[in-house]
Structures are given as C-alpha cells and as structure tokens.
Amino acid sequence: QVQLVESGGGLVKPGGSLRLSCAASGFTFSDYYMSWIRQAPGKGLEWVSYISSSSSYTNYADSVKGRFTISRDNAKNSLYLQMNSLRAEDTAVYYCARVSVAAGMYYFDYWGQGTLVTVSS
Amino acid sequence: SSELTQDPAVSVALGQTVRITCQGDSLRSYYASWYQQKPGQAPVLVIYGKNNRPSGIPDRFSGSSSGNTASLTITGAQAEDEADYYCNSRDSSGCVVFGGGTKLTVL
Numbered sequence: 578q579v580q581l582v583e584s585g586g587g588l589v590k591p592g593g594s595l596r597l598s599c600a601a602s603g604f605t606f607s608d609y610y611m612s613w614i615r616q617a618p619g620k621g622l623e624w625v626s627y628i629s630s631s632s633s634y635t636n637y638a639d640s641v642k643g644r645f646t647i648s649r650d651n652a653k654n655s656l657y658l659q660m661n662s663l664r665a666e667d668t669a670v671y672y673c674a675r676v677s678v679a680a681g682m683y684y685f686d687y688w689g690q691g692t693l694v695t696v697s698s
Numbered sequence: 699s700s701e702l703t704q705d706p707a708v709s710v711a712l713g714q715t716v717r718i719t720c721q722g723d724s725l726r727s728y729y730a731s732w733y734q735q736k737p738g739q740a741p742v743l744v745i746y747g748k749n750n751r752p753s754g755i756p757d758r759f760s761g762s763s764s765g766n767t768a769s770l771t772i773t774g775a776q777a778e779d780e781a782d783y784y785c786n787s788r789d790s791s792g793c794v795v796f797g798g799g800t801k802l803t804v805l
Binding site for chain 2: 622677679680681683689
C-alpha cells in the first residue's frame with residue numbers, strides 16, 4: 578500500500594534552516610508529481626510547493642518563494658524540502674502528499690502523517 | 699493566486715443531508731477536490747474531479763459544481779463524518795489553493 582513518511586522536523590531559531598524528507602513506498606515514485614502542504618497549529622491547510630515527476634518543473638506558494646526549495650531523488654524514492662530563512666509563521670505540521678492530475682486539476686490522493694516544524698527563539 | 703471561501707462551520711442532524719460549499723473564481727475553470735480531516739490525523743481525499751470517490755470512500759459523499767461554487771454533499775450523515783472539510787483548486791499559473799475549511803458537527 579502507498580506509504581509516505583516524513584522526517585526532519587524540529588525546533589529551529591528564526592533565520593535558521595531545516596531540511597525535511599519524505600520516504601515513499603508502495604507505488605512507482607518516479608511516475609508522480611509530489612507536494613508539500615502545511616498546517617499551522619489550529620489553522621487550515623496551506624499548499625507550499627510541488628515538483629514534477631522528473632524534477633523539471635517546480636512551483637511554490639508566494640509565502641515561501643525564494644526561501645524554500647523542493648527536490649526529489651527518484652532513485653531513493655524520496656522527496657525533500659529545504660527551508661531557509663525560517664520565520665515564526667512557518668511553524669506548522671508539514672505534510673508530504675502524492676499528486677494526481679485530472680482535467681488539469683491537481684489533487685492529493687495520499688498524505689503522510691506529517692512532521693512538526695517549530696520556529697522559535 | 700485565487701481564493702476559495704468556505705463557511706467556517708456547518709451542522710447536520712444524524713442521518714440527514716448536508717451540503718458544504720466552496721466559492722472561488724478558479725472553480726469556473728477547474729473542479730474542486732475535497733478532503734476530510736479528523737483531529738490529530740492527516741487529511742483524506744474524499745472527492746476529486748467532476749464527482750469521483752477514491753476507493754474506500756462511502757457513496758454517501760458526492761460532489762457537484764455550478765459556476766463559481768463547488769459543493770460536497772453528504773447524504774445520510776453519520777457520526778463518523780464529523781470532521782473538518784477542505785476544498786482545493788488551482789489557479790491559471792498552476793498554484794494550488796485551499797479553502798479555509800468547514801467544521802462539520804453531526805448532532
């Protein structure tokens with residue numbers, strides 16, 4: 578069955594960096610776009626970024642553009658999110674999700690359990 | 699990027715039908731997808747495309763769309779349907795947007 582397992586979250590000071598990882602299994606990883614979505618404590622879902630199956634295309638939310646970088650290693654079935662210049666408002670649970678496409682629309686059919694990132698001094 | 703607007707909270711009596719709506723300009727061009735999230739859990743996809751349910755999602759969940767409004771309908775709501783529900787779509791630049799979420803209470 579499809580499994581997505583995030584890791585790398587933790588406590589970091591404002592201005593610091595963190596790298597999240599997502600290990601995928603149960604499907605052909607290289608066939609799918611992948612995405613990061615976050616949820617601040619007590620708040621709604623916020624899309625962060627996605628990456629195409631071959632890494633040729635990426636897209637980011639305005640709130641993280643220029644600070645976060647999404648990447649993947651298809652040989653290792655892994656997705657990454659490099660987060661730099663972190664701010665308090667980046668505090669959230671970060672979910673890794675598989676992206677499927679239908680009628681030009683992106684939807685997230687499998688999600689990991691999330692990893693908590695806390696940005697605080 | 700486009701915005702998607704959802705009612706913050708909706709309630710339904712056990713066994714009755716409830717409609718949760720999502721409004722936004724992007725919905726004139728793209729279908730919404732819907733996610734259910736229970737406390738402490740990751741979201742689960744319940745509806746995608748025109749009106750498609752992933753395997754394992756009960757058929758009491760259905761989706762529809764008209765103009766700039768997408769709707770998730772639960773026909774015969776059960777206690778286990780109490781959760782937060784989020785819609786999502788995309789804009790013309792390929793950015794993804796989520797609605798603010800609707801907290802469904804089953805009375």
